[in-house]
Amino acid sequence: MAEMQTLARPYADAVFELAEAKGELDAWSTSLAALSAIVDNEDVAALMDNPGVGDTVLAEAVIGVGAEDLNEGARNLVRLLIENDRLRLAPSIAALFEQRKAEAESRVDVRVTSAVAFSDEQQAALAKSLEKRLSRTVRLSFEQDENVIGGAVIRAGDLVIDGSLRAQLERMRTTLAH
Template sequence: MIKDVIGQRYAKALYEIAEEKENVMELYKDLKAVLDVYTENEEFSNFINHPELTKNDRKKMLFRTFKENVNEESLMFLNYLIDKERLIYLDSISKEYLKIYYTKNNIIEVDATFSIEPNEGQKSRLKEKLKKMTSKEINLNVEIDKTILGGGILKIGDKIIDGSLKRQFEMLRTNL
């Protein structure tokens, strides 16, 4: 709960600064890149948050890791989080920033799960149908899960549309 409140507060402040400096998209890309490394590399996140690591060492590590990939303002923000001992909330801050970005730019994130990888044409058609259905731009994340057997599962916000064969077989079994 406190994580969400802190994330919202810092994300809102960062977004307002980004709007003033007209680099919302650049900060969005930077935060996404940092978040990807932070969440996908457990060793990195454990190391950077290690209690025995000094603030200066954390700053140096972040600078070395991200200096080529993110702008100076993003690095300054990360340093600020380190100074305020809020780096552990980076995940929450980044997610809240992305929510603000999506809301202000009329974008919705859709998680789609299929048993096999859809081709580009199928992805494009799905995005167009979802765009008509939601009246929003679609950010489509595709995952593969062979256990669903066929069909697909869509997660749109807090709604789940389960059109998987696995679910249909389960429903058939309970009805028989």
């Protein structure tokens, strides 16, 4: 995984700089998300693994599938990735691009995992609190996981705030054991 990120970073950085210079960040987000989904498709993976499929045929197939969603720059990126045998990097390129875009927009995507759903009021309060703490606009996504027991686990990039009941019990157990 780390190797994929390392290989994908120069492509993501180049695409980001191009998109930012042209004011096309949202268009590129759409194109890269589409390309990522195409590359993750089992049928396309079979084409990529088939040594009998040439670069031109593969490029035409990928571009054909994403015709509506791939801008001209993304089509050129597909050709470049295929030429360099790096098409499998598309999902990592898309993820790294989105990270750069979020930084440029002073936005952070936050995933909240809890045992129960949050009410609208709780979501708004949490967003406001996180925006204050992180000094950024927060975009929340929620998922439920009964293993959390109570409380919530909040992930914002590398920051993890584990306020779950399980984590609290583990901290108490550790404290009592020492």
